[in-house]
Amino acid sequence: MTLGWAYLLIGLIVVQRLAELVLARRNTQRLLARGAEEHGRRHYPLFILLHGSWLIAMALLTDPSPPLNPWLLAGFAMLFVARIWVIATLGEYWTTRIISLPQAPLVRRGPFRFLRHPNYTVVALEIPLVPALLGLHVLGVVFGLLNLALLTWRIRVENAALAPREG
Numbered sequence: 001m002t003l004g005w006a007y008l009l010i011g012l013i014v015v016q017r018l019a020e021l022v023l024a025r026r027n028t029q030r031l032l033a034r035g036a037e038e039h040g041r042r043h044y045p046l047f048i049l050l051h052g053s054w055l056i057a058m059a060l061l062t063d064p065s066p067p068l069n070p071w072l073l074a075g076f077a078m079l080f081v082a083r084i085w086v087i088a089t090l091g092e093y094w095t096t097r098i099i100s101l102p103q104a105p106l107v108r109r110g111p112f113r114f115l116r117h118p119n120y121t122v123v124a125l126e127i128p129l130v131p132a133l134l135g136l137h138v139l140g141v142v143f144g145l146l147n148l149a150l151l152t153w154r155i156r157v158e159n160a161a162l163a164p165r166e167g
Contacts, residue, residue, distance in 0.1 A: 004064025006134050009076075013130065014055060016080075020087070024096040031093070036101040040157035044097055046150055054143045058131055066135040076133060079126045086111055086119045098154070100161045117158070120151050 003011075032038070087094045089110030093101070111118035127147045131140030 005068065006062040006064055006066055007059070009130070009133070010055060010059050010062070017051065017055075021096065023087070024094065027092055028095045028097055028099055031095070031099045031101055034101060035103075036099045037161075039098040039100060039161040040154060041097075043150065043153055043157070047096070047154075050143070050146055050150060054127060054131075057139055057143070058134055058136060061136055061139060062134040069133060072129060072133040075129055076126070079122050079129065082111065082118065082122045083126075086122065098158045098161055100165065102165065104165070106162060106165055117155060120155065124148060124151060 028038075089112065090107055093099075093104065093107065106112075115121055124144070124147060128140035128144035131137065131143065
């Protein structure tokens with residue numbers, strides 16, 4: 001029995017997310033040890049719940065090998081590259097939490113030259129795109145809207161945390 005490409009894609013995303021959590025945890029611990037502060041701790045579990053539910057729902061609802069849309073697959077690949085660009089640009093400052101080191105300058109290079117929150121843009125596009133790639137359009141809309149609601153809260157908290165470092 002062979003796995004369909006849909007399960008391989010979901011597996012790739014799971015491995016990616018787990019690797020990101022390991023990196024984020026390491027960076028968070030280092031930043032906190034240097035005097036950084038965490039903001040928005042209350043909403044963080046909601047993101048874990050949202051992303052975990054998103055992955056589980058796709059795994060349970062997808063056909064193992066739905067028709068492949070090359071345009072959506074190309075879009076996913078571009079978002080994957082953009083995600084890596086954001087992580088590489090932030091380097092030791094990249095985390096999945098809102099961690100602010102007061103004495104550190106804000107990053108304004110890489111994708112941050114074009115967008116204030118490029119990682120959130122990537123995720124906001126990825127959450128509906130992956131289910132659409134799997135033929136799960138309604139799932140993509142539902143999780144996309146839930147993600148946007150959480151991101152609205154998170155961006156407000158993050159902007160307030162970064163405000164003292166502006167300028």
